[in-house]
Amino acid sequence: MARRTPEEAAQTRQQLIETGLQLFSRQGIENTTLKQVAQAAGVTHGALYWHFRNRADLLLQIHHAYELPFEAQYLEQRQGAQQDALAALRQYVMGVLAEFARLPAAGAIYKIFYMAATPVADLAEVEPELSDNRTLWQDQLKFFLKQARKQKQLRKNSSPAALAFCLQAALSGLLQEWLKSEGRFDLQAEGQMLIDILLAGLPHK
Template structure:
């Protein structure tokens, strides 16, 4: 009996969240009341208040259903046992973009968050949660990049924090613009190429065998190793 009651309560909670997604998407967050959600879900306002303190709490729970699995994946980026932390960071970024494209619920929730919500009055606490989540994401990416630097994968001179901010801005911008206008680009086909363009600039380029051999010979002969340029040296005998 207790389990049945618990299962029924969970079913009601999920029903409210599903309905909130739909109504927020149709009307926008500021034009939707808890009474509107209760009516659309076929429950009482009391049922909503049993599960959520207010609209902001309901909105936060709706976001968490989509965002928490992504945050949990990103948390492992700093794991020292990863062979290639930069490749793992890439996988995290592409996982988010792929879910936005292929998962209607994820796309709907991000659309509500990006384009149909005003962070004012009672929703100001949602803004705080948004900032908290962003900062946590940045910390995970930065940890992954510092991990990559420690393993010699990251190019010398790359600031992990700045690189993390850049990657986050790239992914965030792709999501916001693609949701606003899916004709912006075929995100399902181009996401990998775009992310790789950025990450390839962070990765330490492996020295070619020929370059290693040439440097070794010149060092043995005692010749100075000059920096490579795009121009041939003139007049050298």
């Protein structure tokens, strides 16, 4: 049997990651075996184990292979927050939702790693990263809200941390409902309505 080139090995590894992403998001982690992933990817069981130690390792590598849109949208709107923080916050939220609507892989990643109803043993290794990401996304919301308070768009005694927590909970709920429904409603339209309601309810000066 001819030895595979590094390029072929890299292609097989990427194929396994993409197949794993699809199966885990569709079937759930505990209902998806490595044998199923290998078969769906068109490779042998042994070839999969050459690339990944076990299911937990495959999940870890899937998580590292894709980026969710929060950081990119935050960086894009950070400068605008210096002039109009609430407008930048709105653009940040709508930009994140637009990217989820545009990129199926982003929704699949969120579904696998951030929507588990109960702890999953195979996510133990990646859980610290997931926890850090949740905190990071909340901190991004808090940044816009702190800027809004500085710009006197919010009352001086308002709590950016508490408001960020509430906003994150509401937006997470919307995203999860959209993913559970398999995209049966317009995420951006509903997101626009939700952010309008949430921003109108903030403790303005």
